Amino acid sequence: MEPVSLTTELLLMLYERKDVKRRSFLYMHYQRLFAQHYSMGFLVELINQDLGKALVSARDIKYIRANMHRWKSELISQDVKNMDGEQRTQTDAGDDQDLTTPQTG
DSSP states (O other), X not given: XXXXXXXXXXXXXXXXXXXXXXXXXXXXXXXXXXXXXXXXXXXXXXXXXXXTSOOOXXXXXXXXXXXXHHHHHHHHHHHHHHHHHHHHHHHHHHHSOOTTSOOOX
């Protein structure tokens, strides 16, 4: 039997508790499957097989499909903010003069 990943354990725990964020986490974890435009029943079967329990329903898939475009745009905007912050840090660090070598000119 394969070891269960930390993400899978988190998803199982969220579904067992019926947490309100469970579907968004499910989408984030299985984004590649949702991008393939599989049928609802096939997605339910694939995901439940991967989780090892029949927790996900067609209703979950329908909800995720209705909201995934919003979640995807939120993820993209967060990535852009993170990249912008990293670029600023690199730019700020790149502007500093090297004080260990003598400056000419």
